[in-house]
Amino acid sequence: MSVSAASEIDSLLDVSARLGSEQLLVQAGTGNTSLKLNGVLWIKASGTWLAHARRDEIFIPVNLQETRNRIDRGVDPAGQTVQVGAKELGTSVETAMHAVLPHRVVLHVHSVATIAWAVREDGPFGLARLLDGIPWKWIPYVASGLPLAHAVQSAIRNQPETKVLVLANHGLVVCGEDCGSAELLLREVEQRVATPPRRAMEPGWAQLARLTEAAWRIPPSMPIHAMSTDPVSRRIVCGGILYPCQAIFLTVQARRFGPDVLPGELSGVDEPFVLIEGVGTLVRQKPNPTESATLAGLALVLQRIPENAPLRYLRHDQVGDLLCADVYHYRERVEDNGAGHLAVRPELSLAPSER
Numbered sequence: 050m051s052v053s054a055a056s057e058i059d060s061l062l063d064v065s066a067r068l069g070s071e072q073l074l075v076q077a078g079t080g081n082t083s084l085k086l087n088g089v090l091w092i093k094a095s096g097t098w099l100a101h102a103r104r105d106e107i108f109i110p111v112n113l114q115e116t117r118n119r120i121d122r123g124v125d126p127a128g129q130t131v132q133v134g135a136k137e138l139g140t141s142v143e144t145a146m147h148a149v150l151p152h153r154v155v156l157h158v159h160s161v162a163t164i165a166w167a168v169r170e171d172g173p174f175g176l177a178r179l180l181d182g183i184p185w186k187w188i189p190y191v192a193s194g195l196p197l198a199h200a201v202q203s204a205i206r207n208q209p210e211t212k213v214l215v216l217a218n219h220g221l222v223v224c225g226e227d228c229g230s231a232e233l234l235l236r237e238v239e240q241r242v243a244t245p246p247r248r249a250m251e252p253g254w255a256q257l258a259r260l261t262e263a264a265w266r267i268p269p270s271m272p273i274h275a276m277s278t279d280p281v282s283r284r285i286v287c288g289g290i291l292y293p294c295q296a297i298f299l300t301v302q303a304r305r306f307g308p309d310v311l312p313g314e315l316s317g318v319d320e321p322f323v324l325i326e327g328v329g330t331l332v333r334q335k336p337n338p339t340e341s342a343t344l345a346g347l348a349l350v351l352q353r354i355p356e357n358a359p360l361r362y363l364r365h366d367q368v369g370d371l372l373c374a375d376v377y378h379y380r381e382r383v384e385d386n387g388a389g390h391l392a393v394r395p396e397l398s399l400a401p402s403e404r
């Protein structure tokens with residue numbers, strides 16, 4: 050590999066680790082980055098964590114032209130494996146979207162601020178105002194893989210200068226010719242779409258403590274408690290599934306209990322978290338970094354959706370499609386790669402602005 054190619058790969062590792070460590074951009078194994086270099090698409094492998102870009106092998110090299118040919122033939126390039134060092138890595142379901150984009154660098158994140166807009170029926174109108182001057186497109190929700198790649202292809206067919214895609218009920222994609230310019234644009238989009246989080250009441254700590262038995266514990270994250278103490282967040286999360294990770298890593302239906310619930314009533318609950326109305330949120334005793342990061346991300350999104358925003362939840366059939374047999378393997382890979390990851394950074398979770 051030439052010196053300049055090596056330094057481009059180095060920039061990709063840098064930007065990936067940086068974005069992956071920001072809870073407002075990436076939660077657990079979500080998000081992916083890629084670089085097209087000398088006919089090779091270097092893309093984050095399925096189930097790996099961007100945050101670990103400097104620690105683990107997370108990038109898989111695939112032949113770009115072959116990948117594009119597969120997509121043209123209607124074959125999803127996901128699920129190909131390559132031996133990278135001691136590890137076997139596989140291409141993810143989002144490989145097709147990266148391959149069809151003409152730009153050399155593609156950064157895809159599950160940005161909390163963008164998702165808070167991307168779940169709204171009026172998202173395209175609000176974002177048109179906020180992103181004025183940036184070449185961007187709204188992509189209505191479709192499943193990741195070939196459907197998303199085809200939707201992106203047709204959206205940019207006549208506007209190849211498009212550099213920003215807002216994926217409805219999913220996240221943000223930012224493109225550029227190198228990592229530096231793509232990250233700069235991503236930061237600008239983030240700044241423009243940022244919404245201050247809604248404040249929530251202090252949790253009822255004493256009452257929560259009375260409910261923690263063997264199975265449950267009190268999470269340290271204030272936004273997670275806001276899902277229970279803020280009536281707007283609570284109503285929205287109980288209304289349905291806003292985006293795929295919510296269903297894949299958490300639950301298809303949030304469990305809500307009244308403030309007078311007794312410890313015994315929580316004993317048969319299977320979900321990774323329960324909402325105690327007006328009191329706070331309890332999570333499973335056994336820490337699971339993937340669930341914790343996904344739950345914190347969901348809570349941060351909910352705090353940024355205004356009370357009267359018209360929402361578009363995923364339909365039952367769309368949720369059903371997400372929960373196919375393969376998703377369990379994907380979930381397993383993300384959880385395996387997250388073993389030992391610090392679930393929620395206390396300094397962020399306790400930031401006064403998030404209270």
Ligand SMILES: [Zn+2]
Nearest residue numbers: 080157219220
């Ligand atoms: Zn995604």
